[in-house]
Amino acid sequence: MLNQLQSLGKVTLGFFERLGRGHIFLVQILATIPSLLLRPNLIVAQVFSIGVLSLSIILVSGLFVGMVLGLQGYNTLVNFGATESLGAVVSLSLVRELGPVLTSLLFAGRAGSALTAEIGLMKATEQLSGMEMMAVNPIKRVVAPRFLGGIISMPLLAAIFSAIGILGGYLLVVQVLGVDSGSYWSQMQDKTDFMADIMNGIIKSIVFGFVVTWIAVYEGYDCTPTAEGVSRATTRTVVHASLATLGLDFLLTALMFSDI
Amino acid sequence: MNINMDNIFIKIRDVRFSRGGRWIFDGVNIDIPRGKVVAIMGPSGTGKTTLLRLIGGQLKPHAGTVEVDGKDISTLSIRDLYRLRKKMGMLFQSGALLTDINVYENVAFPLREHTKLPEVLIQHLVLMKLQAVGLRGAKYLMPSQLSGGMARRVALARALVFDPMMIMYDEPFTGQDPISMGVLVHLIRSINDALGLTSIIVSHDVQETAQIADLIYVISNGKVVSHGTPDAMKNSESAWVKQFINGESDGPVPFHYPASDYIEDLLGGPKC
Numbered sequence A: 001m002l003n004q005l006q007s008l009g010k011v012t013l014g015f016f017e018r019l020g021r022g023h024i025f026l027v028q029i030l031a032t033i034p035s036l037l038l039r040p041n042l043i044v045a046q047v048f049s050i051g052v053l054s055l056s057i058i059l060v061s062g063l064f065v066g067m068v069l070g071l072q073g074y075n076t077l078v079n080f081g082a083t084e085s086l087g088a089v090v091s092l093s094l095v096r097e098l099g100p101v102l103t104s105l106l107f108a109g110r111a112g113s114a115l116t117a118e119i120g121l122m123k124a125t126e127q128l129s130g131m132e133m134m135a136v137n138p139i140k141r142v143v144a145p146r147f148l149g150g151i152i153s154m155p156l157l158a159a160i161f162s163a164i165g166i167l168g169g170y171l172l173v174v175q176v177l178g179v180d181s182g183s184y185w186s187q188m189q190d191k192t193d194f195m196a197d198i199m200n201g202i203i204k205s206i207v208f209g210f211v212v213t214w215i216a217v218y219e220g221y222d223c224t225p226t227a228e229g230v231s232r233a234t235t236r237t238v239v240h241a242s243l244a245t246l247g248l249d250f251l252l253t254a255l256m257f258s259d260i
Numbered sequence B: 001m002n003i004n005m006d007n008i009f010i011k012i013r014d015v016r017f018s019r020g021g022r023w024i025f026d027g028v029n030i031d032i033p034r035g036k037v038v039a040i041m042g043p044s045g046t047g048k049t050t051l052l053r054l055i056g057g058q059l060k061p062h063a064g065t066v067e068v069d070g071k072d073i074s075t076l077s078i079r080d081l082y083r084l085r086k087k088m089g090m091l092f093q094s095g096a097l098l099t100d101i102n103v104y105e106n107v108a109f110p111l112r113e114h115t116k117l118p119e120v121l122i123q124h125l126v127l128m129k130l131q132a133v134g135l136r137g138a139k140y141l142m143p144s145q146l147s148g149g150m151a152r153r154v155a156l157a158r159a160l161v162f163d164p165m166m167i168m169y170d171e172p173f174t175g176q177d178p179i180s181m182g183v184l185v186h187l188i189r190s191i192n193d194a195l196g197l198t199s200i201i202v203s204h205d206v207q208e209t210a211q212i213a214d215l216i217y218v219i220s221n222g223k224v225v226s227h228g229t230p231d232a233m234k235n236s237e238s239a240w241v242k243q244f245i246n247g248e249s250d251g252p253v254p255f256h257y258p259a260s261d262y263i264e265d266l267l268g269g270p271k272c
Helices: A002-036 A040-080 A083-124 A127-133 A138-176 A181-191 A194-222 A227-257 B048-055 B078-085 B103-114 B119-132 B148-160 B178-195 B206-212 B230-234 B239-246 B262-267
Strands: B008-019 B022-033 B037-041 B063-068 B088-091 B166-170 B198-203 B215-220 B223-228
Touching: A002 A138, A002 A194, A040 A083, A040 A138, A083 A127, A083 A138, A083 A181, A083 A194, A083 A227, A127 A138, A127 B088, A138 A181, A138 A194, A194 A227, B008 B048, B008 B198, B022 B037, B022 B048, B022 B198, B022 B215, B022 B223, B037 B048, B037 B178, B037 B206, B048 B063, B048 B166, B048 B198, B088 B148, B103 B119, B103 B148, B119 B148, B148 B166, B148 B178, B166 B178, B178 B198, B178 B206, B198 B206, B206 B230, B215 B230, B215 B239, B223 B230, B223 B239, B230 B239
Parallel strands: B037 B198, B037 B215, B088 B166, B166 B198
Antiparallel strands: B008 B022, B008 B063, B215 B223
16 A cells, blocks of 8 residues: 555656656747747748648548548438538538647647657767757757747648648538539638637647647657657657647637537 | 876866766866876776766766866856857767768858858868868768768867867777777877867777877776876786776676675576
8 A cells, every 4th residue: 555655656746747847848948939030940941841741641631531521411411401511510620620639639640759759869869968068059959949840830730631621521522422512612601700710720729739849849858868768758749749639629629619 | 208287177176976876976086187188997887978978067066076177167157158168079979960961061060050150161161170080072971871980080070160178089989990990099189289189088998098198097986096197007006907907807896796696596596
């Protein structure tokens, strides 16, 4: 019993210690951002590596998710003769929920794990120590550009995911299943509110981008500098970032779309 | 060889440093004279690399002081520490080259980070340093295309690019073939003398290090067990130093890791 309490205490203390280190790390990153803004080329390079190189997975996933939404919606709504509402169903599902959430999950798996592995390997191969000894702050030079790159890329990717999903829905619902094109677009336009739906989706994606990238860079920077340490850190990034996305999504949805 | 110990560049006094509940250094005193090549030697795991990190300010001692050029490293602000580091070069065991940029950009990296020099001047400086280590022809190669010895020479060129006052070498000879080893031994000595640097070599390659060092410190169990010129170390009466210098398998440092009685262990049956 005493041993169990002891190990529970150890785990709890370890959790809060890591949480504290993560927050100190975040403050250190934020402190370097004003001077980093004077070197936009570093940020642009990361937007390319994190954002542009994630485009293919986002485009393909968005297209299929949009098509599936259209198909599932059609199968249900056709019984009520309400297939003209499919445009609204697809667009609201995507811009409110699936766009930000699925993009964040894909982003954690594709870009987050790559960020952790890259920073972790730089630590393991003494590149970060080498920078420190060259009087270059690795948080400013390596971490902060990736952090900003992630925060910028994530809402853009989520927007592209939603747009391509809506297009996927259109291709299936209108072109394949024969729903009227005018109904699809007009219902979408009528039921989707810019502030209530699109802006809230964008806010969600910015929050997810912030948290996922923060977890990814922290796990990389804090990892044990060995092959096993980098591997564990990469796994932790994907697991923690995915759970954080889903948890935060519930919280944000409750705040944004609920009247409770 | 007489060494002028009045002009001390790095002064380490009563340094104590622990990690994982074990004292890595327990009252270490080291003087590194200006302009000399000083070797820090000792068995693996004695904290030689940790000593370099203490000198570079990446770690802080739990007690004692580390002074570089008259400045106590542990009391410097981050800004002052970074200013001082611009005058320090460090060659990591792995080379620590940035793997996403080529040799030229690696050497240019500190210049681009700290100066706004025109590109033509950066080019001249980079090519001069690469020429000094014999790798001007490899300027467009990526780090993954370099051998271990070449990577260390590129790292040396990068460490030299700011014309530092001192260079720290972390195990520069480990895993090198005889030719690369010879090149590195020659480079370390000649660059030290040509540029008037102070060099600290952390190594356990006794013969190579003794060839070029002016002064050797031997560390073991958290303390300096002996120091002197290479000749003095070779003629040392200390059984420990003799074992280390001559690479004997048994002596004051036993061949066997401390263990329980051998017979008891064999007859006691599996205990795993």
